[in-house]
Amino acid sequence: MRILHTSDWHIGRTFHGNSTMDALAEVLGALTAQVREHAVDVVVVAGDVFDSATPSGPAYTLLGDALVALHDTGASVVVTSGNHDSAARLGFQARLLREGIHVLTDPLAIGTPVTIHDPDGPVNFFGIPYLEPAIVRQHWPEGDAEGRPLRTQAQTMAHAMHLVREGMARHDGRSVAIAHCFAAGVDATTGLEREVRQGGLDVVPLEVFDGPDYVALGHIHGRNRLSDRVRYAGAPLHYSFGEQSKPRGSWLVEIGESGLAGVEWLDLPVPRRLVTLTGTLDEILSDDNVAAHAEDWVCATYTDALPQTEPMRRLRERFPFCALVQHLPATTVESGEGSYAARLREAVSDDERIAAFLEHVREGHGPTAREIELIREVLDDRVRAEALV
Template identity: 45%
Template sequence: MRILHTSDWHLGRSFHREGMLGHQAAWVDHLLEVVASERVDLVVVAGDVYDRALPPVDAVRLADDTLVRLARSRAAVVLTSGNHDSAQRLGFSSRLIDAAGIHLRTDLTEVGTPVLLHDVHGPVAAHGLPYLDPHAVAEPWSLPQRSHEAALAEAMTRVRRDLAGRRGTRSVVLAHAFVAGAQPSDSERDITVGGVSRVPTSVFDGADYVALGHLHGPHVLSDRVRYSGSPLAYSFSEAAHRKGSWLIDLGARGEVHASWIEAPVPRPLARLRGTLEELLADPAHTWAEGAWVEATLTDPGRPLQAMERLRRRFPHALVLSFAGSRPALGARPASPTRSRRDHEVAHEFLVELRGAEPDPAEVELLYRAVDACCDDPEVDTLVRDPDQVAVR
């Protein structure tokens, strides 16, 4: 049986306020092309179909269109809910949709009940495990402790119990969890419970193939246990990720042969570092002119209009940070200081922000702005000499 392992679609997510729905729709086109060209028998989606429990209408429309197109394809689909999804909303009408070959597994009561498929070598049991919140399953499942490991251990006990009665049946398990040995990125929502979120790969012993979701980078934990990662990058921490899906050939005796299917990259990510002038002039950064850019400036001060100037060369610059020698804005002073007047605080803030003293005209404008915002009728009298402290 040929299986395409995907996860973490996060339909409806934005990238630093940039809409991603068009890129996600293009990836769906790629998905359907792979199903057809590679003659895929089963598509598995290991959670986080949506980016949030109440997804925007356009994201729901894209999900509906995707599932309709998959239902018309040659492949069956097993899809589970992740920690970003609402299991109830995602699983609505799942019993009706089953008839179309789209199997939504979001209900805890169905854990241990597989989707049964067949190929020339016999039956394959696909066990889709929805995201198992330890707080939600601890009481109904009488768990010994509220942890992800305990929840998944109980789920796999139910899976193994089912498989024990199906001799000669190969197995595929979908799970949405943080499994030890993988490295997270900045864009996954924390699922820590009681300080512990990781589960060992041994929890899944007995399954022929385990399709994992939750982490956004692809990971091979063993020949039989893998993360596909997200199809698109959702944070700059994913700049080095290879995005795609695992194409799994499940042999007659459960042997696994895996190959990687690259996903199209709608716009690359660039993480640039240097002074503003270096970033604007260095020809080595030409490749990044069409990328989404995260820039870290190392200037000792903060250049004026830094983002506007960056965007003249990098029109898709989205994030700007500073790594100069000056202390971070808002940092507490090393030792207590005397009370300062509003004019002084505003003046020091401007110096800290820019790394240089304002000129006399800027000082006058700044002090007038402070006075205009003050409700106290006994406002500080404007002092035009910037070297003097304003006095009443």
């Protein structure tokens, strides 16, 4: 059986205020073509189908179009909910969907698989929706295997996988688990979800996922191989400049007669490249940069000593798709000069205090000669006003 593992579509997300709907539709069209080309039997979507718990009408339309297109290839589709999804909204049409499209959002059904057959027999797909401990612990008041209340993501996922293994014992055949969480061992440079905390209670130990032949994870936006059988596919689009160098795609998973037989990465197209340009504003606006990146999403990090006038307007005149501008001066205050608080204590006059403040917020650059004149004029006006009171 051939399985395509994808996740984190985030239908409806914007990119620095720009809609991603058309780009995502293009990429999901390419994914559908891969499903057809590689004769995929099952497409797994591991959570965060939508970007919001209250999706817009066009977001529902895009999801419907994508699911129908995948189904028309002859593949079955198994979808679970993520932390961005409303499980109720994503799952309310589950019974109305055509045969071969399965939306799994019920925590109480974790141990009941969707079973799909191939010539070697059944493959059981166990869907684990995103489990917020504070919300789902009511379903399991008995707690974990040691009777402890389910207070952490690790405890809750461990209990869910216990239910999966119980389901595996009741159903013959090979097995695939689908979950949405932050698992230990993730490469933190590959694009973490906005809400993910990399330490403490939200991390699920890798051994929790022991048992199934393959575990399809979602929640991390970059591909990750935690083991041969536990992987993240990542998001199909770049949703932040921090992800710009990471490939977009999905895992093509081969389940053989006795279990996992192979995994191959399939790249997806990038509708518009992302690039970060660093230098002075004039350097960024150079003809060479414009020639190379006029059609790219641009993050401009300019290093001029002082903030420049209307940098975004000037950048968009040259780069129509400039999405983000940041000021990061090339020079910084040397540590040996003391802290801002120390400089304030050493200042004996108001103009010295103002100069220390400007030097602090400007990464070591104090007031210009003209600014010193203006500061003194303002201070002199204040003194004259106080004298008249």
